[in-house]
Amino acid sequence: MKPNGIELVTDSEVYPPSDDTYLLLDAIELGPSDSFLEIGCGSGLLSVAAARTSRRVVATDISLEAVRNTRENLIRNSLDHRCSVIQSDLLSAIDPNSKFSIIAFNPPYLPKDEHTSDMDRALVGGTVGVEMTERFLSEVSSYLESQGSVYVVASSLADLERVEAAMLKNGLRVERTATKRLFFEILQVLRGTP
Numbered sequence: 422m423k424p425n426g427i428e429l430v431t432d433s434e435v436y437p438p439s440d441d442t443y444l445l446l447d448a449i450e451l452g453p454s455d456s457f458l459e460i461g462c463g464s465g466l467l468s469v470a471a472a473r474t475s476r477r478v479v480a481t482d483i484s485l486e487a488v489r490n491t492r493e494n495l496i497r498n499s500l501d502h503r504c505s506v507i508q509s510d511l512l513s514a515i516d517p518n519s520k521f522s523i524i525a526f527n528p529p530y531l532p533k534d535e536h537t538s539d540m541d542r543a544l545v546g547g548t549v550g551v552e553m554t555e556r557f558l559s560e561v562s563s564y565l566e567s568q569g570s571v572y573v574v575a576s577s578l579a580d581l582e583r584v585e586a587a588m589l590k591n592g593l594r595v596e597r598t599a600t601k602r603l604f605f606e607i608l609q610v611l612r613g614t615p
C-alpha cells in the first residue's frame with residue numbers, strides 16, 4: 422500500500438507513523454476484493470490507506486485516543502464511510518463469525534525496561550517484548566480466511582524467533598517479508614499464512 426496523498430494528523434497521545442508503520446505499509450499487498458482488519462491502528466495510516474483500496478476495512482485500538490484519531494483521519498480523507506473504527510483489546514470486540522483476508526498488527530514489541538513513558542502502551546509488549554504479539558497470534562487464526570495472511574512487525578530488540586515459533590504453534594506458515602536496518606535495531610515484517 423502507498424501513503425501518497427494521504428492527509429494525516431496525529432494526536433499527541435497517539436503513536437505517530439514511524440519506520441515500523443511505513444515498513445508494514447509497504448509489505449502489505451492489498452486488492453479491491455480484500456477485507457482488511459487492523460489491530461492497534463494508532464493514528465490510522467494503514468487503515469486509511471487500506472480504505473482507499475479494499476472493499477471492507479475494520480480498524481481497532483485499545484486506546485480511545487487512537488480510535489478518535491483514526492476516525493478523524495478517515496474523515497479528513499473522505500474515507501469514513503469505508504472503514505469502521507472500534508475500541509478493542511486485540512480481537513475481543515470483533516464478531517467471532519467475521520473473517521478477513523488480511524489482518525495486520527504493528528504491536529507494542531519492545532521489552533519493558535526501567536524507563537517509563539506516556540507511549541509505553543504503544544511500545545512495550547511485555548517483559549521480553551513479545552508477549553502481546555503471542556497473545557494476538559493465539560487468537561488470530563479463527564478470524565483469518567483460509568487463503569488469508571496475517572502481518573506482524575517484530576524487532577531484533579525482542580525475541581524474533583519466539584514470534585516465529587508462536588506463528589508455527591498457531592498453525593501459520595512464516596515468511597519474513599520485509600526488513601529495515603536502523604541504527605539500534607532491525608525491524609522485520611513477518612507474514613503468516615494458514
Ligand SMILES: C[S@@+](CC[C@H](N)C(=O)[O-])C[C@H]1O[C@@H](n2cnc3c(N)ncnc32)[C@H](O)[C@@H]1O
Pocket residue numbers: 436437438439441442460461462463464465466467481482483484487509510511527528529542543544
Ligand atoms: C506501535 S503502535 C502502532 C500504531 C499504528 N498501527 C502504526 O503502525 O503507526 C501500537 C498500537 O497498538 C495499540 N495497542 C496496544 N495494546 C493493544 C491491545 N491490547 N489491543 C489493541 N491495540 C493495542 C496501541 O494503542 C498503539 O496504537
